[in-house]
Amino acid sequence: MAQRRLAGEDRRPAAGGGDVTWSAPGRVNLIGEHVDYAEGLCLPFALAERTVVEASVRADGRFVARSDAERGTTDLPLADVGPGSPAGWAGYAAGVLWALRAAGHPVGGMDLTVTATVPLGAGLSSSAALECAVAVAADDLFGLGLDRASLARACVRAENEVVGAATGGMDQSASLLCTAGHALLLDTRDGSTRQVPFAPADDGLAVLVIDTRVRHHLADGRYGARRASVEKAADVLGLPSLRDAALDDLGSLDAELVPRARHIVTEIARVGEVVALLDDGRLRDIGPLLDASHASLVHDYEVSCAELDLAVDVARAAGALGARMTGGGFGGSAIALVPIDRVDAVTDAVRAAFARGGLTVPDVRVAEPSAGAHRDA
Template sequence: MRVVEVFRAAYGSDPAGVWHAPGRVNLIGEHTDYNDGLVLPFAVPWGVTAAVSPRPDGVVRLASVQAPGEEQVVEDLDQTRGWARYPAGVVWALRRAGHPVGGADIVIDGDVPRGAGLSSSAALEVATALAFDDLYGLALPRMELAKIAQRAENDFVGMPCGIMDQAASALSEEGRALFLDCRSLGSRAVPLDLAAHGLRLLIINTGVHHELADGQYARRRQDCENAAKRLGVPALRDVTDLAGALARLSGDERKRTQHVVTENHRVEAVIGLLRAGAVREIGALLNASHLSLRDQFEVSCPELDVAVEAAVRGGARGARMTGGGFGGSAIALVPEERLPAVRDEVLRAYEARGWAAPAFLEATPAPGARRLR
């Protein structure tokens, strides 16, 4: 195992264990998690592997297979930089929560496609959290580990994400999507056997990332909080009279509210269709989700829009951007026999605009975080 070999070379011994956490793709339920809403992600076959051994001195040593020669040795976690802030943030969050964790030697290896919006950061956090949970005998529930990982990203790294990515990485099951209520944190596994219905979920990785994304993400969250306050509800999840709410709002707050409320309804509708075995029919809801994210939440970009439109033109049952937006990936629900046609149509559309070709991945629901050895 590559991560073990690098650990041995870096630290002169074998790791105490190796843990893996997957990235995720979100089938539907975008920008609803931090509005106490509903989401339906699943784990993907790619993720982050962490080889870890405990240290009694509190020092954290960090290395990455993908960043040779950039090892960091830290006594003060605030001094970490770059990718290392994510695992360091987990150690910080565990200590802030009162858990008796010491230091560690850590080597990270990841195969989540870069820039795809498949949540490699959450995978890195959850792999670290699970390793520390095992090594220091914490026996924390999986959702508590997800919350620790979220706190690391919110309060240490400074990204105001919701709980979805970390929960999907920690709790997902093979062959199933994760239906998560982001208020109660109740969840249940939903069977998602696309192949049995002659379907594939194609990830179209645009390979682009527009740099305005981080600040715009925080702004969208603030828009939602402002709208909820104006409406006198704890969160946009609580809006039950959408027409009445929209009549009281204007501008960005009105648009954000319309997206969040209707997106929650779309999640519930997809669950109903999956239960009924009408898997092919969820495509229309994916299309509606993309239009709402493009026009009401305003987090799409030309590369995502073109990918979605071309995929549908090529025969996909439905398609939408997935993840935070401003780049990353789109997903398309494609009949198996239409896969070549969908790929060709997207490639032609990109070539016609002089854009670099996107990458294509087929995603099946993978297991959540686990110890490998």
């Protein structure tokens, strides 16, 4: 990938000469939605689709970035990076450098060119893929020697404080820590992880990702409102988080908080059930739990949309063993667990249903559990 140069740039290549690339994957959350900010359990796996950053050190203390998906170049001093600056997509990348510097690490200027195959706004964590690719690049280029958990924390801080999106840490942990052929059991209370065997093809199955092409923006307030309601419910119950709540506890909450809290409590329980089934080699049996998760996200958490519901309903009717929306919601993608011999039938049925409804025909792809962020060359 040829890097475009700006007139007057003061740039130093990475050690060893030449430009070097790092990449990080998007992710699909198999189950455990909207619980990462409630100290819950999540079960994501990394996608084959990746965001690639070509990176080099700059000697002038500036952050310069360009993307094949965006027009123009972002160019500003690192000293000007902070909450709200820079705006737009570059805030996710520059914010990582800001967070690392704020944690006391010796991070200087950087030149980035970004190429992405993770669909933007599709609920597959394109933002975390960008952050994590920048994080591993910075770790290498500046010789920080940080572990992946520390890099994930910097990425979360970038998204929370620079971009202003009230996300939890599940996306970043998945992008940095996942391994091929596994899902990542992440306990967001203590940060502990476990690789859970997850190779659908070995069981004659496939996970379809159905990108509805309805684009969402997590910083638009609705995601933050859900998080605020969860934190308020925990506070009312006198608990550090809803991880400690039981269904019987929720009766003391105001009526508007009950369904939000109920989703958190039941979703965390569903993650545990899915992991137990996977550990027993019973992947085919997780379908009803995927269905229950979607119902909870529709009715209790209210983060689905008509297009996601259509994708889920049609996939099930065409032979999926279970299906649910994935990601932050309000658009984005759904997933369906499908026997391999029904992949074409499910794909065709979903696309036909969208066409009949006058909707943009979704992109449907098979998701392969893949490796996390790394240096490419």
